[in-house]
Amino acid sequence: MALDPHLVRALHISSEDRQGAARDPAAAHHLFQASTIAALMDARYDGDMTVAEVLAHGDLGLGTLAGLDGELVIVDGVARVARVDGSLSPVPPSTTTPFAVVTSFAPGPPVALGALAHDALLERLDALAPGPVCAVRVDGAFTRLRLRSVPRQSLPYPPLGEVVQQQAEWEAGPIHAVLVGFRFPSEAAGLEVPGWHLHAAATDGSTGGHVLVADLAEGHVRMDVADEVHVELPPGVDLTAADAAMREGIRRAETRPDAG
Numbered sequence: 001m002a003l004d005p006h007l008v009r010a011l012h013i014s015s016e017d018r019q020g021a022a023r024d025p026a027a028a029h030h031l032f033q034a035s036t037i038a039a040l041m042d043a044r045y046d047g048d049m050t051v052a053e054v055l056a057h058g059d060l061g062l063g064t065l066a067g068l069d070g071e072l073v074i075v076d077g078v079a080r081v082a083r084v085d086g087s088l089s090p091v092p093p094s095t096t097t098p099f100a101v102v103t104s105f106a107p108g109p110p111v112a113l114g115a116l117a118h119d120a121l122l123e124r125l126d127a128l129a130p131g132p133v134c135a136v137r138v139d140g141a142f143t144r145l146r147l148r149s150v151p152r153q154s155l156p157y158p159p160l161g162e163v164v165q166q167q168a169e170w171e172a173g174p175i176h177a178v179l180v181g182f183r184f185p186s187e188a189a190g191l192e193v194p195g196w197h198l199h200a201a202a203t204d205g206s207t208g209g210h211v212l213v214a215d216l217a218e219g220h221v222r223m224d225v226a227d228e229v230h231v232e233l234p235p236g237v238d239l240t241a242a243d244a245a246m247r248e249g250i251r252r253a254e255t256r257p258d259a260g
C-alpha cells in the first residue's frame, strides 16, 4: 500500500489472539480499530469483536454493528446505535461489530467555535488539527444536522456500495449535539475513511447518525492527536481488500459530495 511513512510508523496491524496482547488496551493517544473500511466495503459485516471489547480500548469513537445494523456512536464510554428510523438507542455490550474506531480521548483544551456552515466547520477542524491522524469531539448547538444510517443486512450480504443506496437520510435542527470522530490522511484510504469521519448524538438522545452535514451555530471543539493506530484484523481479513478498495475509490461510497 502507498502509505504515508508517518502513518506506517504509527500503524500496528495485528490478527493475534487479543487476550494475549501485552499492550495497554487504552493508552492515551492510541487509536484502536476493529478491521478495515475495505473489509467493510467488501461486505464483511459480521466481525468477531464485541462492543464491550471495543469499549475496553477507548471511550470515544464510531463504527457499525454486526449485519451493518446502524451507525455506532461512542461518547463518554457509552455506546449507542442510530438506526434508519433516526432513533438512538443503547447497544448491549455483547453485540459484535465488524468495524469500529475508538480512542481513550485525551484532548487538548477546548477551543470555542462560532457559527460555521459544514464546509467551514471542516476547514476549521483541519486548521486546528494537532496532527495528520486525530480524534475530535465537537459539543455545540447546530442549526442543521443531516444524518444517515443504513438498514440491517441479511445474508448473502451485498457490498457496501449497494447498501448505501438504501441508506436513510434525515434532518434535525436546531439541536444540541455532540459530534465525535477521526481524521485520517488520504494515504490511509482502504484502512480508514479518509478525511473527517463524524458521527453525531443529540444531547437529548433523540437522534444520531453518520454526519452528512453539520451546520454549527456555536460550540467548542476538543482534539486529540493520535500517535499510534492499532488495527485488529478479524480472522480471514487481510490487507488485500484494503489495497484493492483503495484503488476502487472508497470515497464514493462512504462520503458524499455534500458530506466532506
Ligand SMILES: [Zn+2]
Binding pocket: 062, 071, 197, 198, 199, 210, 211
Ligand atoms: Zn460513519
